[in-house]
Amino acid sequence: VALAAFAFGKTYVVGTSADFPPFEYVENGEFKGFDMDLIRAIADEMGFNIKIVDMSFDSLIAALVSGNLDIVIAGMTITAEREAVVDFSKPYWTADQSIIVKEDSDYTVTVLFGKHDIGVQTGTTGDLWVEENLVKTKILTGKFKRYDTFVLALTDLINGNVDAIVLDSPVAERFAETRPVKIVGIIVTGEEYGIAVREGNKELLNLINEGIQRLKENGKLGEIVEKYFK
Numbered sequence: 071v072a073l074a075a076f077a078f079g080k081t082y083v084v085g086t087s088a089d090f091p092p093f094e095y096v097e098n099g100e101f102k103g104f105d106m107d108l109i110r111a112i113a114d115e116m117g118f119n120i121k122i123v124d125m126s127f128d129s130l131i132a133a134l135v136s137g138n139l140d141i142v143i144a145g146m147t148i149t150a151e152r153e154a155v156v157d158f159s160k161p162y163w164t165a166d167q168s169i170i171v172k173e174d175s176d177y178t179v180t181v182l183f184g185k186h187d188i189g190v191q192t193g194t195t196g197d198l199w200v201e202e203n204l205v206k207t208k209i210l211t212g213k214f215k216r217y218d219t220f221v222l223a224l225t226d227l228i229n230g231n232v233d234a235i236v237l238d239s240p241v242a243e244r245f246a247e248t249r250p251v252k253i254v255g256i257i258v259t260g261e262e263y264g265i266a267v268r269e270g271n272k273e274l275l276n277l278i279n280e281g282i283q284r285l286k287e288n289g290k291l292g293e294i295v296e297k298y299f300k
């Protein structure tokens with residue numbers, strides 16, 4: 071009751087990066103996807119309103135910290151670096167990293183080694199993984215290309231301007247179904263997605279965690295999973 075009283079009628083600004091299907095994407099001018107349904111369902115359940123704002127993934131944390139956003143939901147992995155500046159909800163999804171190449175290429179997982187060009191989205195866990203494990207170690211000797219959005223990375227991959235992209239496994243699977251690309255390897259990172267709020271914003275964090283819990287118990291979370299991952 072106290073939680074609902076705190077939230078009732080308030081509008082929170084939610085930031086996302088809508089090029090990450092099936093979690094967030096734009097279709098017919100509307101924000102769609104697992105995360106979009108999840109945050110709308112939490113808002114309904116807990117009695118608050120939301121306004122969704124789209125920006126590049128790499129700007130989300132800064133926009134949250136500066137107060138331009140109240141909530142970030144963007145398939146965002148809970149990492150120690152991010153935990154240092156924002157607070158995360160309980161995890162709601164797990165993922166690994168996948169390596170994707172053009173559908174008609176002969177590349178295998180060894181595309182990550184030697185003189186190949188590898189792409190990532192700036193500021194993602196895929197970016198960090200490639201930097202730490204392939205670039206710093208000089209295992210990769212080709213170009214390391216960072217893109218503002220996955221759409222740009224995919225376009226370059228399909229046009230043959232980059233040899234492989236490293237990105238979250240559920241999103242790689244969706245792209246492999248809908249674009250001329252294929253998965254040639256999985257990097258098991260076991261990362262967990264959380265919803266972020268400003269550091270110390272306990273009321274809103276409790277509200278979100280309570281919302282997730284209620285949606286688990288009343289079956290609505292299961293319905294959203296079914297809708298996007300059947």
Ligand code: GLN
Binds near residue numbers: 148
């Ligand atoms: N899960 C990855 C991360 O948090 C990628 C998220 C994204 O690109 N939307 O860095």
